[in-house]
Amino acid sequence: xxxxxxxxxxxxxxxxxxxxxxxxxxPGLGQIVQGWMSGNRSRLGKGVFFLLALYGMFFxxxxxxxxQNVYIPHxxxxxxxxxxxxxxxxMTLSPFVGDIxxxxxxxxxxxxxxxxxxxxxNYFVPETPIISRFxxxxxxxxxxxxxxxxxxxxxxxxxxIAVQLAPNMGKYWDxxxxxxxxxxxLNLLVIYDAWAGPVYRxxxxxxxxxxxxxxxxxxxxxx
Numbered sequence: 001x002x003x004x005x006x007x008x009x010x011x012x013x014x015x016x017x018x019x020x021x022x023x024x025x026x027p028g029l030g031q032i033v034q035g036w037m038s039g040n041r042s043r044l045g046k047g048v049f050f051l052l053a054l055y056g057m058f059f060x061x062x063x064x065x066x067x068q069n070v071y072i073p074h075x076x077x078x079x080x081x082x083x084x085x086x087x088x089x090x091m092t093l094s095p096f097v098g099d100i101x102x103x104x105x106x107x108x109x110x111x112x113x114x115x116x117x118x119x120x121x122n123y124f125v126p127e128t129p130i131i132s133r134f135x136x137x138x139x140x141x142x143x144x145x146x147x148x149x150x151x152x153x154x155x156x157x158x159x160x161i162a163v164q165l166a167p168n169m170g171k172y173w174d175x176x177x178x179x180x181x182x183x184x185x186l187n188l189l190v191i192y193d194a195w196a197g198p199v200y201r202x203x204x205x206x207x208x209x210x211x212x213x214x215x216x217x218x219x220x221x222x223x
Contacts, residue, residue: 013194015034015037018030018033019033019194023050023113023190023194024113025114026114027054027055027187028048028052030047031043031046031193031194032048058109058115058116058180060179063176064179065173066163066169068159069176070119071136071138074152075103075138075153076094076096077149078139079098080092105177106119108182108185109177111184112183118131139153
């Protein structure tokens, strides 16, 4: 009896930590670098596919939402100022956690990498916004002008309502941010692939490994 050998899984990709970090920054960049380092065209092509697919999904979602659906608002600070902060399990949330809680979509969008990080810059450094109002942070005000936060939040809310009520928008507003969130969450799988490589099925255990005599089912000896 001739026993077929199971195909052995491929070895882990080179530069695993570097690849995971690069794919965290830009989807597929880690696979592209790994493919270039090892001369593996398949892995290089996979990285290009990840880059085009996830960035295409993310920026298409931003375009559908008129480029106004990736942001972190300063809501918790204003609620604290008004004496009615957001709480969870009886504990008052910190300003940043509370602001993320009010905009949970960003918790998924964040993982797309640098494409969603201008929102963080505009949140923490409101006095010097990056790329004008791109991913602007509603309620961001320079230090010492916190009294203007409520006005900023109201203005941002009015602008978003106007966008959502536009005749050509319809239900696209919700579809738009869903695209951006899915793209960010899918990049977690891309980061894992850059770290651990592709997933393979566990090879079947042979009869020799189980200790079962070969040919026991046929009743004849192997020749």
